[in-house]
Amino acid sequence: MDRNKIIQWFREGSIAIPRVLLTNYKELGLNETEFMLLLHIHSFIDSGITFPTPEQIAARMTLSPETCMQQLRKLVQKGFVAIEERIDEQQIRSEHYSLEPLWEKIVRHLLKEPLREENEQEEELYTLFEREFGRPLSPMECETLAMWIDQDEHDPLIIKAALREAVLSGKLNFRYIDRILFEWKKNGIRTIEQAQQYGKKFRKPPMKQEQGAYKPTVPFYNWLEQS
Known part of the structure; x- marks a missing residue:
C-alpha cells in the first residue's frame, strides 16, 4: 500500500458526529439515507467545500447524482439544510450549505418543543407549489420557500394566496x-381578506357579456411593474 496515501488519510482528519444526532435522527424524521447524506454534507463543509455538487456527494455514496439531488431537495424542503448566500470582498456572490437548521431541530427536539404542525404546514405548501409548477422544486426554490416563512415571516396562507395570484396572472x-x-x-397585508381587498384596487371590472358570445376574462395586476 502507498505510504503517502496512508499519510494523506491521516492528514484529512476526522469529523465529530454529535451523539444526540446519532441516537435521535429517527425521532427527528430522518431515514438512514438522509442521515448519511447529512453526514457527508457535514464532512464536505468541515473540509472547506461548502457547496458540494450532487455528483461530488454521490461519488461517496451508493446513490446516483439524480437521486442525490432529489434527497438534497427533500432535506431542504423538510428544513434540515439551508442554502445561504455569501458575498466576498470582491462582491462575488456564492451559495453554501448550512446545517444550522439541523442543529436547531435537535435543540427543539431535546426541549420537546412541538414541530409536527409546523412541518405539516410547510410540507403541504411545498406539495402545492410542485403541483402548480408541474415538477419537483429545485433545492434553491425550496430554500426560497423556507426563507419566505422563516426570514420574511410570511404566513403559509399568504404564500398560497400569492401563488394563486401568480397562477391567475399567468406569471408562474x-x-x-x-x-x-x-x-x-x-402595505401591511397580513391576511387573506386584506390581500383580496388590496387586489381589488388594481383589478379592472369583468368585461360585459356581448350579445351572442361570452368572453371570459381573468383580470390581473402586474406586480412586477409596481415600483
Whole structure:
C-alpha cells in the first residue's frame, strides 16, 4: 500500500458526529439515507467545500447524482439544510450549505418543543407549489420557500394566496411571487381578506357579456411593474 496515501488519510482528519444526532435522527424524521447524506454534507463543509455538487456527494455514496439531488431537495424542503448566500470582498456572490437548521431541530427536539404542525404546514405548501409548477422544486426554490416563512415571516396562507395570484396572472415564477409578497408586506397585508381587498384596487371590472358570445376574462395586476 502507498505510504503517502496512508499519510494523506491521516492528514484529512476526522469529523465529530454529535451523539444526540446519532441516537435521535429517527425521532427527528430522518431515514438512514438522509442521515448519511447529512453526514457527508457535514464532512464536505468541515473540509472547506461548502457547496458540494450532487455528483461530488454521490461519488461517496451508493446513490446516483439524480437521486442525490432529489434527497438534497427533500432535506431542504423538510428544513434540515439551508442554502445561504455569501458575498466576498470582491462582491462575488456564492451559495453554501448550512446545517444550522439541523442543529436547531435537535435543540427543539431535546426541549420537546412541538414541530409536527409546523412541518405539516410547510410540507403541504411545498406539495402545492410542485403541483402548480408541474415538477419537483429545485433545492434553491425550496430554500426560497423556507426563507419566505422563516426570514420574511410570511404566513403559509399568504404564500398560497400569492401563488394563486401568480397562477391567475399567468406569471408562474418565483420572482413574480416574491414581488407580490414584498408588496403585500410593504402595505401591511397580513391576511387573506386584506390581500383580496388590496387586489381589488388594481383589478379592472369583468368585461360585459356581448350579445351572442361570452368572453371570459381573468383580470390581473402586474406586480412586477409596481415600483
